[in-house]
Amino acid sequence: MVTQHEGALHQIVIVGGGAGGLELAVRLGKRLGKKRKARIILVDASRTHLWKPLLHQVAAGTLDSHADEREYFALARSKHFEFRLGRMQGLSRDKKEIYLAPTFDEEGNELLPQQAIHYDQLVIALGSQTNDFGTKGAKENCIMLDSLPAAEKFHQKLVNCCLRAQTVEQQAGDGRFTVTIIGGGATGVELAAELHMTTKILSSYGLVNFHPEKDLKIVIVDASPRLLQMLPERLSDSVAKELRSIAIEIHTNERVVEVSKEGVAMASGKFIPSGLVVWAAGIKAPDFLRDLDGLETNRLNQLVVHQNLQSTRDPAIFALGDCCACPQGEGLANVPPRAQSAHQQAACLADSLCRAIDGKSLKDFHYKDHGSLVSLGNYSTVGSLMGAIASGSVFIEGTLAKWMYWSLHKHHQVAVNGWFHTWLSTWAETIDRVRNPRIKLH
Known part of the structure; x- marks a missing residue:
């Protein structure tokens, strides 16, 4: 087994490079990694990132995934964090180590051995997977x-x-x-x-x-x-x-x-x-979280956390996104598993971890529901906007809703890539729409 623990620099390990995990790595890289105040390590089983709400477009062929994927290794280099390829398979809270399973290439040959990575603080952001509720077949x-x-x-x-x-x-x-x-x-x-x-x-x-x-x-x-x-x-x-x-x-x-x-x-x-x-009915957190070295989970395998996103049984371990059960307050349901939740939690936890480095207390997370948008391709987009727009909700559809749905993706790109790169990639997307078929044919 390869153990990766270099130097005495404070080490924050983020497991999961989805919307929340990657945004957290970028934020911490800018605020801590760039200034050498902490070492930020992002772990994921894939080499590239694709915003999960786009998967239905990839399935239908209306989006070429290669046009929107980002390479973790390249992002890590430019955003001042480190990337480790591997799938988490275990945890030792006593040793403060996570364990990654061996990685194999397309021919079944071992590419990377089993790895152990030390952490001072661990953030689990593994997202969710489909829940078939045990349905036969x-x-x-x-x-x-x-x-x-x-x-x-x-x-x-x-x-x-x-x-x-x-x-x-x-x-x-x-x-x-x-x-x-x-x-x-x-x-x-x-x-x-x-x-x-x-x-x-x-x-x-x-x-x-x-x-x-x-x-x-x-x-x-x-x-x-x-x-x-x-x-x-x-x-x-x-x-x-x-x-x-x-x-x-x-x-x-x-x-x-x-x-x-x-x-x-x-x-x-x-x-x-x-x-x-x-x-496409129902979600749950990955099954292996259910027995992860004594951490508390619920029936959906989600890690139970306090309102500051700290796990209930270990102050050095945090969770965000779909894989965490975060309370909104007494008598209220948990924070819903949405992309906007992960985005807000990443911003909150970035502030908290920076405060912790400076010896300050953690911040509580307060979810703000900005509404919901549902895209029906070129036919329509409908949605409701909540909270800041009006008391209750405002219903929108048509061109305005389409523009706002598009802007959600751009907002994620800005959080990860910055304004300039997002502006360039948007122009490239526009050119590709003219140059390429409207759908992927292979």
């Missing part, structure tokens, strides 16, 4: 849309399906190939709209025998009474109306009991024959 027959490889796998299957339909003689019937999306939350809804838009574009690229409405049926299934159950009812109704207008089939109040190679079975007795099934 879900793991074997569904694509869990929670990682870049899964999104790319789905896209390849979708393109293959459309190419296959191109060569098959037209038959009677509604929907020769059905894509069923289990989950009517933001991911499921946005994916459905992007898929419809993708197939329409594909049919215009020379697939003359492929008809989007006749050859592909898109279905959303959700156990809740309506789509987007966690969001205001008016927003949910607007989204459902838009989806039905583009022939997307919606089944609410339907609990999935089994997923097989043939399709999706529901508790009501309904069965939807399906060629491709995506599970």
Whole structure:
């Protein structure tokens, strides 16, 4: 085992390079790493970062992931932190060490040995993964849309399906190939709209025998009474109306009991024959957190933290983002697992860790709900803006909502890359839209 512990400089280790973890590393690199007040180490199992809310666009092919990915090694060099490639597999609180599993290349050869990394303070920001609730056949027959490889796998299957339909003689019937999306939350809804838009574009690229409405049926299934159950009812109704207008089939109040190679079975007795099934219903933190050296977790494997994001059983360990259960106050639910939560927590924890270096007390985290936006591709964007805009909420849709949804991504890019690099990359994206096909075809 390789142990990495150099010098006496205070060492802050961040595990997980998602939105919250990467933003925290950049902030601490600027405030502590650059000034040599602390050594900042970011650990991730992947070599590149992609903003997770974009995964549905990668799956549909409307976004080329390579155009938006950022290399951790390059970011670390320019933002004054260090990057370690590896997947966390264990923790010793007594030794103040985390353990990374060996890393292997594409041919199965060991690339990096097992590693031990010392920490003075540890931040766990591992995000979340899809929760199939133990549903029979879900793991074997569904694509869990929670990682870049899964999104790319789905896209390849979708393109293959459309190419296959191109060569098959037209038959009677509604929907020769059905894509069923289990989950009517933001991911499921946005994916459905992007898929419809993708197939329409594909049919215009020379697939003359492929008809989007006749050859592909898109279905959303959700156990809740309506789509987007966690969001205001008016927003949910607007989204459902838009989806039905583009022939997307919606089944609410339907609990999935089994997923097989043939399709999706529901508790009501309904069965939807399906060629491709995506599970986008529910999340949980990674399973290994449940038994991580005695740290307190809840039923979703989330690390339980105080309001200052410090774990309840170890003052040297913190958590942020989807993998932490952070209270909002007595009698209130925990902070919701959203990108805006991770962004706010990263900013708060950066301040706290800098204060701790100077011998000051930690800050409590106070979540501010700025509202929700749901993009339906080129068809529409709808949303609600909360708090600062008005007492209660303001509902928006159309061009203004589209612009605000786009600005959320840019806000993350600014936090990671800075204003100048974001300005340059935005111009590059604009040029690419003219130069490249509207969707990825491979």
